[in-house]
Amino acid sequence: GQNIDQPTEMTATEGAIVQINCTYQTSGFNGLFWYQQHAGEAPTFLSYNVLDGLEEKGRFSSFLSRSKGYSYLLLKELQMKDSASYLCAGYSGAGSYQLTFGKGTKLSVIP
Amino acid sequence: NAGVMQNPRHLVRRRGQEARLRCSPMKGHSHVYWYRQLPEEGLKFMVYLQKENIIDESGMPKERFSAEFPKEGPSILRIQQVVRGDSAAYFCASSPGTRNEQFFGPGTRLTVL
Numbered sequence: 001g002q003n004i005d006q007p008t009e010m011t012a013t014e015g016a017i018v019q020i021n022c023t024y025q026t027s028g029f030n031g032l033f034w035y036q037q038h039a040g041e042a043p044t045f046l047s048y049n050v051l052d053g054l055e056e057k058g059r060f061s062s063f064l065s066r067s068k069g070y071s072y073l074l075l076k077e078l079q080m081k082d083s084a085s086y087l088c089a090g091y092s093g094a095g096s097y098q099l100t101f102g103k104g105t106k107l108s109v110i111p
Numbered sequence: 112n113a114g115v116m117q118n119p120r121h122l123v124r125r126r127g128q129e130a131r132l133r134c135s136p137m138k139g140h141s142h143v144y145w146y147r148q149l150p151e152e153g154l155k156f157m158v159y160l161q162k163e164n165i166i167d168e169s170g171m172p173k174e175r176f177s178a179e180f181p182k183e184g185p186s187i188l189r190i191q192q193v194v195r196g197d198s199a200a201y202f203c204a205s206s207p208g209t210r211n212e213q214f215f216g217p218g219t220r221l222t223v224l
Contacts (some may be wrong), residue, residue, distance in 0.1 A: 035215075043215045045213075048212050087154065097167055098170065101153040102151060102215075
């Protein structure tokens, strides 16, 4: 199965830029998701990268390098409401339907 | 367009009782997934269902847990004879097809006393 690793916690300042990294095993992998989860709430979909490169969506961008087993989520112009956990997830092997999630990175945005 | 619905949002059971968790997928979605999230842990896949069929239950404990998605009505995750270790948040997700993004419901927080 997949191992997905991401930092446990990060802190950044309001208005700044933060990059949250995610690494995973590359065998049988096909694309990577990022979700945002506020405490006590459901995960909400942010991005899905299938091809290498950077995908930009407003203040959020996501990058994927399949050969390196590496992805990052970039958040610009941080706002206090961005304080949440950010979950990296991928499909567990070819033909699989289940998403394997990392434990999440808890981001705290401070004034 | 209503999102994924789950009920109840909070459920308290005593050890040995049964817990029934319900999930109604988004309109037009026929694929349902159940995940469990323990405190300080990531989401763990439990089961994947389509209407009237269990496609993948590799993440389900072999005993006490079962899931269904009948032709009519919501998907049900059933936990028999609950134990304290079953206390967790149970999330349901749905998608319009396989290997699409999954949309999550608000979750059911189960507490076993």
